[in-house]
Amino acid sequence: MNSRKLTSETRRGFPATKAHSQQPSRIVIVDVTTPSWTSTCSVLSEALENTLCLACSLAGPCRIPLLSLYVVQNHQECLLPFMQVKENFARVQTCISELRSLPREGCFPRGGNGVVQAVQDGLQQFKQYSRHTAAGSSTNSSVEITILTSESGKEMVKQLEKKLKDVDLVSLRRLQIIEVLKRDLLEPEGAEQSVPAEEPGSDDIAILGMDIDVQTVEDSVISLEMLLKTWLHDYGTDREQLHLLLPSGGFGHATATKSSLMCLKCDLQERLLDPALVDGTRTADLSSSCQLASWPATALYRLRVVKALKAEGVCESVLYGLPFIIKPTSCWQLDWDELETNQHSFHALCYSLLKRNWMLLAKCEPQNTSPSWNIMVHSYYIIIPSDSATLLVKAVAVRELLLPSTFPALLAEHPETVCGPIESALNSLEVEVTYNPLHLKNNLYKYLKNVLRRPGQRQQAQPRDQRPERHPPKQHQSRAKATVAPLLMAPSPVQVFRAAAARRDSCEQSLLLGEEDEFLEALQ
Structure with missing residues (x-):
């Protein structure tokens, strides 16, 4: 995956206002006028369905709180108005079915302002939704827009900058353009670096003031799925998540006091999803005395380095728990100089540990200085460097947890009658140089989709007061749809989406008179 920034970096993040509302709402705009839509349709639909079935199944706070999806044909069309993702997988599937059923290549003229209109329409809808859910809502006040197209990203940026000059972008956290290309059209790795991207002028920077x-x-399904799964990461940047404490360095390091410490400010990122979260057998509060908490990071951890270890002296059998990635913090509250110094120091630490072939042993310090208990249980971690400018951290066993074991010495020689069949069996195996988890799957997506399709799951997403079909809820079929309303579940999803096709020319209109009360009732 190649990535580049085409406008300024004058705004580095939209600060979250609440501890559990850091995830932005999301608008997906799919350009179906491009030549590659025929091949992109099926892979994008599968990638969306896989990612959203996972998001619907994860225990704890919702990682994709609100989602809206537009398609651009002759004009923009809202297939999915803003909707809470959790417990609404039936509506997600209906939207994806509609996406799959769209006409293929050559049915719509290319070009036009459909994408720009969809961006404007989505922002207007988000503004209306935010206004009506402001009281007592835990929804973040920022939105990210992802545009999927096979058109030139640079040309689309020029259109967006020109058309969005007078649009209120205060709630827009990030605008992302994804060029979906066939493998033979992708630039080789490193080619992009040899030809610098065209930098916009200062006027362009002043227009958007953002990236x-x-x-x-x-x-391909895997590439798009990995792109969409970035939505599952913790997007909180209102504070750093971990302080890595090292002995003070400098020229006087030999005489430095033990109380003098260097602090590297870092963020934690999950490497894997906790399988227990997917199974739904654990609650959102995963904090314990022996493990770092999973998403979201609700506490500031302090890891104090106590020793350096030779890499070859660490036995894998004493490491346990989920791995986490440590990276330099991107906290928006720190000034640029501090962020830059902190990042350089972090990279220098990674480089020095790799050069020495060292790992670090660190102790997790208590999160408060006045614990309610007289005795604190400490946890210890191994910090492992890599050449990707990140560190890997895993919990390491301590005396209290270790069970006794004896390992017999391996014999130097073995009888040929025993060794021969083993060697023959090993020789028949296919050998891979590196392990790639993308080559293995365990049918989790199929299992989750089957669980979410069960009648009990669908009923859970239905409104409590759903009436029999002979008394359907009021539908204003002849008027433009108030798409800001987060409908919990339509009585017949296929009927609603098909009937809405004639009403989706624009979602820019506000809530219609007489519908506002119904909308507020749906939120309660």
């Missing part, structure tokens, strides 16, 4: 991120991805 437009342009990426190119391969036209």
Whole structure:
């Protein structure tokens, strides 16, 4: 995946206002006028369905709180108005079915302002939704827009900058353009670096005051799925998540007091989803005395380095728990100089540990200085460097947890009658140089979709007061749809989406008179 920034970096993030509302709402705009839509349709639909079935199944706070989906044909069309993702998988599937059923290549003229209109329409809808859910809502006040197209990202940036000059972008956290290309059309790795991207002028920087991120991805399910799964990461940048404490360095390091410490400010990122979260057998509060908490990071951890270890002296059998990635913080509250110094120091630490072939042993310090208990249980971690400018952290066993075991010494020689069949069996195996988890799947997506399709799951998403079919809820079929309403579940999803096709020319209109009360009731 290639990525480049085509506008300024004058705004580095929209600060979250609440501890559990850091995830932005999301608008997906799919350009179906492009030549590659025929091949992109099926892979994009599958990638969306896989990612959203996972998001619907994860225990704890919702990682994709609100989602809206537009398609651009002759004009923009809202297939999915803003909707809470959790417990609404039936509506998600209906939207994806509609996406799959769209006409293929050559049915719509290319070009036009459909994408720009969809961006404007989505922002207007988000503004209306935010206004009506402001009281007592835990929804973040920022939105990210992802545009999927095979058109030139640079040309689309120019259109957006020109058309969005007078649009209120205060709620827009990021605008992302994804060029979905066939493998043979992708630029080779490193080619992009040899030809610098054209920088916009100062006027362009003043227009948006934010980043437009342009990426190119391969036209495949795995590539698009990995792109969409970035939505599951913790997007909180209102504070750093971990302080890595090292002995003070400098020229006087030999005489430095033990109380003098260097602090590297870092963020934690999950490497894997906790399988227990997917099974739904654990609650959102995963904090314990022996493990770092999973998403979201609700506490500031302090890891104090106590020793350096030779890498070859660490036995894998004493490491346990889920791995986490440590990276330099991107906290928006720190000034630029501190962020830059902190990042350089972090990279220097990674480089020095790799050069020495060292790992670090660190102790997790208590999160408060006045614990309610007289005795604190400490946890210890191994910090492992890599050449990707990140560190890997895993919990390490301590004396209290270790069970006794004896390991017999391996014999130097073995009888040929025993060794021969073993060697023959090993020789028949296919050998891979590196392990790639993308080559293995365990049918989790199929299992989750089957669970979410069960009648009990669908009923859970239905409104409590749903009436029999002979008394359907009021539908204003002849008027433009108030798409800001987060309908919990339509009585017949196929009927609603098909009937809405004639009403989706624009979602820019506000809530219609007489519908506002119904909308507020649906939120309660």
